[in-house]
């Protein structure tokens with residue numbers, strides 16, 4: 001398989017997702033897999049790139065809420081049919097336990113699900129609290145599951161502020177020094193993570209896995 005050939009197909013997949021061209025996106029995914037391209041790169045450089053363009057069109061007023069919904073469905077359906085079966089086969093091991101959720105007020109879960117999946121594939125056990133998770137629910141989950149790591153996802157500039165509230169709630173409950181905290185999501189930055197007192201920032205799902213592995217190494 002040639003890198004160039006894969007990059008070209010990824011670009012086409014991204015464009016098709018952006019256009020909400022279901023057949024074109026599916027054909028591109030099938031072609032990329034047929035070429036033996038890396039599945040995770042297909043997700044990041046193809047599917048996710050298309051989603052970012054969908055967001056940009058929404059911002060410019062070219063797309064509206066139904067298009068955002070449709071893009072989410074297209075992404076999920078391609079993931080379920082083509083990507084998950086290829087990644088899930090590698091699930092196993094027990095590196096550590098991560099409690100993950102999308103913060104209060106935010107219902108975006110595609111990125112969070114991808115992070116949870118990549119953590120599982122890489123040997124982590126994951127308790128997924130879902131979306132719109134309040135600080136209290138994070139605290140309760142830490143008490144109940146005693147995870148090594150708490151992971152928070154936010155896709156909105158407004159809801160990313162909830163991450164600080166979760167960290168404060170963990171402090172108030174006397175649990176902050178018992179868990180490591182990793183944050184991520186489109187508007188979140190390394191600097192913001194540092195500012196709110198998180199232990200790590202994950203740029204994407206692979207980076208999140210690497211950071212979680214490093215967080216556990218620091219503990220031992």
Ligand code: B1M
Nearest residue numbers: 055072107108109110111151153156157184185186202204
């Ligand atoms: Co929404 N939306 N949306 N949306 N949506 C964004 C986020 C937006 C950037 C679009 C835009 O205007 N450009 C914009 C936010 C603007 C802002 O805050 N600055 C936006 C808006 C405005 C809204 C609504 C307010 C729209 C409205 O109602 N008027 C509304 C809010 C609802 C709410 O949450 N309260 C809304 C709703 C929705 C849908 C429900 C329709 C749908 C989500 C469906 C779903 O998730 N089940 C949706 C979608 C699809 C998007 C875009 C187009 C795509 C998001 C996505 O799934 N990307 C998005 C545009 C964009 O992202 N630029 C947009 C693919 C996914 C694989 O990437 O989620 O970034 P991502 O995850 C990555 C990394 O960020 C990282 O790893 C992942 C894998 O690489 N990561 C982590 C994520 N979490 C992590 C956690 C970690 C580590 C890494 O550690 C724990």
